[in-house]
Amino acid sequence: MDTAAIDRFEAGRGRLASLAYRLLGSAADAEDAVQDAFLRWQAADRDHIEVPEAWLTKVVTHLCLDRLRSAQARHERAAGDRLPEPLLEGDPMLGPAETVEQRESVSLAVLTLMERLSPVERAAYVLREAFAYPHAEIAGILDITESASQQHVHRARRRVAAERRGDPVDPATARKVVEEFLAAATSGRTERLVELLTADAIAVSDGAGLARRLLRYRTPERIASLVRAGFRPTAAKRRMAGGNPTMHLTLLNGSPAVVAVVEGRVVGAVAFEVAGGKVAYMCGVAAAHRLGRLNEAWRRYEPGAPIASAW
Template structure:
């Protein structure tokens, strides 16, 4: 937005007949340039990438009045959007979020209408792949399922963990941003997810030393989804979000890289602590 403002200041505004259209084109193309650059940097240094988790109520999430709006900012959808090409993402956002026509999108992106329609079709097909039937889950039920998952993982009950997962469940972790680059670890079977959850959630002295103490475990909503936060001295050191459908867990996203948790940690400190699910993990 700052770059767009500088472009606006430097432009001969007497020659700009429709400021909104001019500004939309400038902002969109600046975003695409930034996206292409960021994508290239991630491919060179970090491989796959997870979006930043945001605490419920964060204005960056936008309106969340309906299930569809909350689902649109879920980590599952945002993660998938990172796999879209720059043009697919640009067309999808301009069409779905701002309701521009294909003629307008074609002019903004310097492509033809047919290309705009094709990019939108491909983007919609990929986004639809992560949407699940069943609609909205009751918040109390979702919390109960997450609490049961946490208890089963901490106690090492692998069979119960498997029973809480859908047959096609997936889990993604950022591996704490360990090493020179953040790389995602992906697990695609309930048995593997259960084994990893048992190893990850079960507290040990070694894990407490690595964390720098004994964190508390809190329940929260992150990107509109039920989540658990690991909090040490008012600092969020880890977040795990769950996608719940049909009474079971379909997706698990684990984020512990400090650079991904900055905004969530700040929001948590402002929001104030709640009674933890586990006071000493």
């Protein structure tokens, strides 16, 4: 393959990776899908490809659909076992973020909700919301009719909107709410935690990476109790984490988040969605295989002083 063909692929690699990440919720799987697309590009009769960007978009989308439809993925989606892989602010895989729709499409809250969509609904939703493809082009990418594309996007929007808890808020306001929430958690003020949660708040967690299924918690009282227990110091927690973690406030997937770090290693992360000055949604990830890319990025990151320590 000549240099021009390689350069053409590499020019679009970031966009393809961002598309694959939104479809799969996993940075590692997204990288594999893009690499598979490169191999197909390498083997293709490129003289007969009129629009390389469109061709590659279709190839990556279908490679992701194959993964979403695999037996293991179907089982995980049916059981609700999957949580998306969190990405640190500035990660190029987060892709376009000029519009509210683009930013929301990569939030951990929406990525988690998209696990409930069918593979085709998810693909149509991502292509429309994150990349602003017209329905005619989505139909060509997915090999469906334009009417079907419209229906898939409509259903996906409706299902995601029905479960959304957070609202678009300015970063400074969201950060202040999360700081107050963390202060209440570390000081043991359970009543204050309840006050800082919306009445319909939801928390999801992978159970510190040990649970076999995704854990979901509802009601402010139940969530506050869970959070307080999570911040209560114990020797077992220190052994599991490998030490006493420090808590850093940052952005993950565009949302305010707390990252727990032990000797430079990320051991857990919690992202927040805020509505009406309160926490409406929490997503906790601690499974090591979901923190790989975050750990790589953290080694190059220069966080500010920790806002708290725990355990």
